Amino acid sequence: MSIQVSPINPVSTVALERSTYLSHLLDLAKATSNEIAWLQEVRDHAVLRVQEQTFPTTRDEEWRFTDLSDLLKLDLVTAAPADATAAELPEATHRLTFVNGFFAPALSSIDNLPDGLAIGNLSSLATEAQSYLGKQSGAEEVFTALNTAGLTDAAIILVRKNAVIDTPIHLQFISSASQPALIQPRILVVAEANSSVTLIEEHGAIGETAYFTNSVSEIWLAENAQVNHTRVQRDSQTAFHIGKTAVSQARSSHYTANTIDLGAKLSRHNLEIYQTGEQTETVLNGLVVARDQQLSDTHSTIALTKPHGMTRQLHKCIIDHRAHAVFNGKVYVPKAAQLTDAGQLNRNLLLSPKARVDTKPQLEIVADNVKCTHGATVGQLETDEIFYLQSRGIDADSARKLLVNAFAYEVLAQVPIDSLRQSLIDHVARS
C-alpha cells in the first residue's frame, strides 16, 4: 500500500487536492443538461450528498488497496457526443448504445419489441423510470451520488409482469473522446413479477485517450423475477473505471451476475446485492484478468435479510506482470436470515513474481441456523500439471496457456451468449 505524501505539510496538501478534485468532478457533473422536471430534484439531492463527502483515500477501509492518486492527475472535461460504430452481437436483436454517456439512436435497435418489454433512453421512458431511478440502496456512496448528480440520460429496461423475454438485450457503452472526459453511464432495469430477461452490459472504448467512466446500474427484481446479467468491462488500458451494480431482490427472485473485468488502467466494481424477500437466489460469477500495470478491484456485498436465502459466489483473478487485483467479498447474515445457504470462493492465479493480490472474504453472521462457507486461495500454475501436459507432447508455453484458459473458463462458461463467450475466451487466450 502506498500513500503518496509530499515532504512539506503532507496531509493537508493531499487532502486539499482531493477535495478540489471532487468539487471539480461535481462541477463537471452539474454542467450536464437536464430537461426532465422531476429529475432535477434527484440531481440536486445527489449534489448535496457529494458535498457532504470527501474523495476516498487509501486510509478509508473501502479503498485501502486502491489508490486513486493517479486519477487526480487526469484533467477532465465534460463528455460530449461523438461518432462511433456499434459492435453487434448476433444473438441480441435489441440493443441500446450509448457513446460517451449519450444515447446513440442510430447505433441502437429498439424496433419490433416483444410484448411486455419496453426499452429506451430516459427521455422516452421518463414516467416509468421515475419511481425507481436513484432509489436503490447505497445511493449515498460518493461515486454513485456523483453519477446521479450528473444524471442526464440512462438506459432503461422494463420487463412487464409475466413477460419472458427470450432474446438477450445488449447494452453497449462506448467511450470515444479526443480529450479526457468524465463519462457517466447509467442503467435502470426493472423486472416485474414472474418476468425473465437476459442482459449483456458492455463497456468499451475507441482510441487510446484516457477517460474516467463512472457507471451506475440499478436493478430491481420483483417476486419470482429472473435476471441474468453479464457485465463485460473492456475499457481502454489508459482509462479509469468505477462501476456500481446495485441489485434488490424480492421474494423467490433469481439474479445471476457474470462480471468480466479485462480493461482499464484502474477499475473498481462495487457489486451490491440486497435480498429483501424470502427464498431469493443470487449467483455471482466473476473473472478478472489484470496485466501490465493494471489494478482491478472488486468489492461485493451481499446483504441477506429474510430466511431461506441462497447465494453462490465464485470470483477468479488472473494476475500477470506487475498487475494488482483486489477482492473484498462481504456477506451479511442478520438474525432474521435463518436457513441461509451462502457460499463464496475466491481463487487467485499469480503468473508473475511482481503480481500482487489483496483479498478479504468477510462474513458477518448473527443467525445461528445457517450454512455459510467461504474460501480463498492464492497460487500459481502447478508445475506437475505443466509437466503432465508436456509429457503428452505439448510444449511448456502452450501448456501454461491451456491451464490459464481452463482457469478462466470456469467463469466464462457461464456467459449465456455463444458469440460473446467465444470472443472473451479468445481475449483471455491472447493475453
Add this chain to the structure above:
Amino acid sequence: MSTSVKSLVNQPYKYGFVTDIESDTIPAGLSEDVIRLISAKKNEPEFMLEFRLKAYRQWLKMEEPNWAEVGYPPIDYQNIVYYSAPKVTEKKKSLDEVDPTLLETFEKLGIPLSEQKRLSNVAVDAIFDSVSVATTFKEKLAEHGVIFCPISEALQEYPDLVQKYLGSVVPVADNYFAALNSAVFSDGSFVFIPKGVKCPMELSTYFRINNGESGQFERTLIVAEEGSQVSYLEGCTAPMYDSNQLHAAVVELVALDDAEIKYSTVQNWYAGDAEGKGGIYNFVTKRGLCQGKNSKISWTQVETGSAITWKYPSCVLVGDNSVGEFYSVALTNNRQQADTGTKMVHIGRNTRSTIVSKGISAGQSENSYRGLVKIGPKAEGARNYSQCDSMLIGDNAGANTFPYIQVQNNSAKVEHEASTSKIGEDQLFYFAQRGISMEDAIAMMISGFCRDVFNQLPMEFAVEADKLLALKLEGSVG
C-alpha cells in the same frame, strides 16, 4: 431456534473473590511524574526510564483505535491506578517468607506455590496486580542456564539482555495500547534460553488482578537462542468488580536460528455479569519474531474470559524456512465481545504458517476473527493454510470473519477456509438416543469442535481447557 438449545445461563465465576491484602498503591492518573515514580520504585536502569518516557510521549500523540468490532464506553486513562503491589515487596529469598495470604490466594486459584504442592515439572512465576510475588524452580532452571524471572529482576541482573531485546519486536509506538504498556508496565516475566538448551520443564506465568481500580500492564519477553526450545504457558484470573479494569499487556518473543518457542494462553479474566456489567478489557499486543533460519513460533490460545478481548498474536517470519502457527479457541457468552485473530507476515523464503481458529459464540456475544496473511515480495515459496470455523449457540450471538490476504509473490500458496455451523437438533437427538444427557452431548461436541486446538496445549492444560469450556457453557441447555 430449537427449544433444546436455549440461551445460556451465566455460570458463577469461581475466581471472583478479592484478597484482602495491604498494598502499596500510587494515586490514579498518568503523567511523566507517575512514570518516573514507577521507574524509581523499581530502581530501574536509566535506559528504562528513557524507554518509558519515549513511549509515553508517543502515546500522547496517538489516538485510541476504533476499527475493531467491539463497543465500550470511553476509558478515562486518568482514573486508572498504574502501580499497585502487595506491601513488603522486597524480594524474598525463599518462598516460605512470602506473605501467607498471597500463598493462600494462589492456592485457591489452583496454583500452589509452596514447595510440596507444586505442579510437577512446571515452573511458575506468580504475578499479583502489578508485581511478581514468587517464582518456582528457579535454581533448577539456572542449572541449565535458563533464566526465568520477573522482568523487574531481569532489569537489575541482566540489563544488557533486556535492553537488547525489549521493544525489538513490538516497538514503543507500535499501537496505542502497546505504547501505554511500554510507558507504565510494572512487571512480567523474562525468559532466556541459551544456545542449544531444551528447557527442561514447562514455564508458566500466572496473572492475578486484585485491585479494583488498577490496570494491569505486564510485559513478557522470551528470547530463545540458537537451537533452543521452550514451552511457556500463561493463565489469568481477576475478582468480580462492577467496574471494568484495563489489561494492556505486551508479549514479545524472539527466536533465533533453529529455535522453537511454544506459547500457550488460557485466558479466564472476569467476563462481567450476564448484563455485561464489569469485566476486564483485555487489549493485548503479542508478537513473535522468527528472526533466525528454521525457527518456529507457535501460539495457542484458549480465550474464555474478559468482557472484551482484543488481541492478535502474530508471527513475523523473517528467517528462511521459519514457521509460524496460531491455534485459537475463543468462547464468548452473555455480553462478551471478542475481536481476535492473528497476523502472519512472511518475509523470508520458504516460510510456512498455519492458522486454526475456532470461535464459539453464545448468548448475546460478538465473536470476530480478524486475521492477516501477508506474503512479501521476497518470500519465495511461502505457504499458508488458514481455517476459521465458527459455531453459533442461540440466535442472538454474532460471528464475523475478517481475513485479510495480501500476496506479492507468485510462488506463494495461500489457502483460506471458513465455515459457520451450529449444534444441530438431530445431533443432540442422536446423543440422547444413546442415553447421553444434553449437557454432556454439548460438552462433547464443543470439545470435538475444539480438538485441533486443544491438541496443541501441553498435557495438563489441555484437560484444564476442556473442563473450563464445559464449565463456561454449563446450563446452556434446558
